[in-house]
Amino acid sequence: MKLVPFFLVCAILGGCTTTPVRQGWQDDVERLGVGAVTSAWHFAAQWGMFDLYFDAMTDDAVFMGTDASERWTKAEFMEYAREPFSDHDGWTYKPRDQHVAFSADRKTAWIDELLDNEKYGVLRGTGVLVKVGDDWKIAHYSLTFLVPNEIAGEVVELIAGDE
Incomplete structure (x- = not known):
């Protein structure tokens, strides 16, 4: 009689199955976190x-602007941004088509994204984010103009003539 409850428990537990967890779900969760940070950053x-x-940037973050002279530490970039941000109207780059990759330990993320801007059209932003505690922070961001290959020679000549 003592074996009946044992076999009953075994039969019940043996009938239970687990659904395998899809591989890569951790990356999906982290990708959402990275996307939330960069979207909020552009909104801000x-x-x-x-x-x-x-606050979305690490203390030692670097921002690379579109001009060759624009390599700013976070402190330098903060100083630059004070005036345009003072009237609560900074700059507008609307992100789309973001790609994210992670290091094996999921503590570093690399992004590239296309950005729409009213004045400049489509640009590309690339960046590196690092995990600080439970939060993603932007450690490096670079903003670049996209030049169609067909006119690249002309653009390079214009830039060379400007230097």
């Missing part, structure tokens, strides 16, 4: 939300 720039914008 558009509305001149100084603290939100710069």
